[in-house]
Amino acid sequence: MYENMPNRNIICIDMKSFYASCIAMIEGLDIEQVPLAIIANFNQPGSVVLAASPAMKRRFRIKTGNRRFEIPNHPDIRLFEPKMSFFLKMSMAITQLIAKYVPPEAIHVYSVDESFIDLTGTEKLLGSPEEAAKKIQYYILQQFNIASSVGLGPNMLMAKLALDLEAKKTGFARWTYEDIPKKLWPIKNLSDVWGIGRRTEANLNDSGIFSMYDLAHTNLATLEKRFGILGNQLYYHAWGIDLSTLGEPMVSGQISFGKGQMLMRDYKTRTEIAVVILEMCEDVMRRTREAGFIGRTVSLGLSYSEKADTKGFLRSLTLNEPTNETMTMYKACLQLFDMHFAERPARQVTVRISNLEPTTSVQLDLFDSKKEQRHMLGHTMDAIRHKFGSTSLLRAVSYTASGTARSREQLVGGHLR
Structure with missing residues (x-):
């Protein structure tokens, strides 16, 4: 089965406790000794723990996903708010360091703290794949004082599996096709x-x-x-088979555009929640248009307050015609909302457009004379926001008490800059 399958030397490298390590660097702390946590928002007792140092996990059992109110009041504990701009700069600096040893096109940044690197062909410079991986780990540790874990495999999937299922415990792991029966x-x-x-x-x-x-x-x-x-x-x-290459979407054919938002208070009414849904549809459809796609399947997810006596929902609706129009997506989301809303306080909203096609496949509608005008209007609004900022052109609902678009403009990745 594997004779004609990719057999390259690809590593997936993950920065351990990345956010905590970055904060520790600024504050001059040792994350192995100091229990510290990064909190999304100090003003919210239920705010999520974004990262915790190894010492925090060991001593107080606090980890990513816990809430602020779960953190004990202890004098040794240090709490910080996120510095997303600094985290992103650190991520870019680490990528630039790696690019000193491998070609830039051999690096695929998967997330802020995780990247794939194709080591194929670097043997003369860096030695065997195992030696190369450990050298890169050493260079990062020496320059940034950030430890890492590495998974090595013949393709991106295998490298990621080696990382997640073994290397995050051991620091390094290599998986081959022969390892599939006993390890996967x-x-x-x-x-x-x-x-x-x-x-x-x-x-x-x-x-x-x-x-x-x-x-x-x-x-x-x-x-x-x-x-x-x-x-x-x-x-x-x-079977460990993955034909994707660096730079391609990780799941071919499964591309979609979506947005999720944790609300900073309970949104109790249809009117309030609809404002947030409209703002999110605006953002998702802008990205869809800029990427040159139209979509046919609209999804809406809603999570209720932890005080609610029922679970949330995630439902989808397939449209008769694919679209990238904000109001079309919004109306579909409202239809899903009215069908499934349990009239409980909402704390998280997710919207998504999938089942995508290139914009070139859009068809004119003889019975909708304003379709082309709406299409042009959407792109015009996108151009204004691109030039002057995302909040330079907003719908009136964003200026109500329920709107979140203006406050989120001050954030990076949903957190403080």
Whole structure:
């Protein structure tokens, strides 16, 4: 099966406790000794812990995802708000350091603290792939005092699996195709595997698939019938096969545009929540237009306050015609909202457009004479915002008490600059 499969030397490198390490560098602290945590917003008792130092995790059992009110009142604990601009600068500096040893095109930045690097062809300069990986780890540690974990594999998927499932505990791990039966197939918590979320895991369980071995040995046609293109991907990933290359979307054919927002207070009424939905649709459709796509499937997710007595929802609606118009997406979201809203206080909203096609595939509608005008208006608004800033042109609802667009303009990645 693997004779004609990619067999390169690709590493996935993850910066350990990246946010905490950056703050520790500024403050002159040792994250192994000082229990520190980064809190999204000091003004919110329920604000999320974005990062915690190893000492905080060991001594107080506080980790990413905990809430501020769960942190004990202890004199040794140091709390900080995020400095997202600095975090991004540090991430770029680390990437620039790596680029001194490998060509820039061999680096694929996956997130602020994680990158893929193709080491194929660097043997004369850096030695074997294992030696090269450990040298890069050493250089980062020496210059930035940030430790890292590395997974090495023959493709991007295998490198990521080696990182997530082994190297984050050991510091370094190499996986080959021969390791799949003994290292990947025994895994039973499917959502531990990169690319499989909890909803997908539940759907796989409903289909009688309870381990990666089960997934690898399920009939491919059955998976494709049940899950579509995702079923094809899941099957081959269970065998460690990944044909994507650096720079390509990680899941070919599954591109979408979305936005999620944690609300800073309970939004209780349809009117309040609709304001946030409209602002988010505006942002998502702007990015969709700029990328040259139209989408057919609209998704809306809503999570309620932790005081609510019911769970939230995530539902989708497929339109008759693909679109990149803000109001079309907004109306579809409202339709989903009115069908599923349980009239409980909302604390998180997610919107997404998927099932994409190139904009060139859009068709004129003889019965909608203003379609082309709306299309031009959308691009005109995008151009103004691109030149003068995202808040230079806002809908009136953004100036109401429910609007969040103006306050979020002061943030980077949803957090303080």
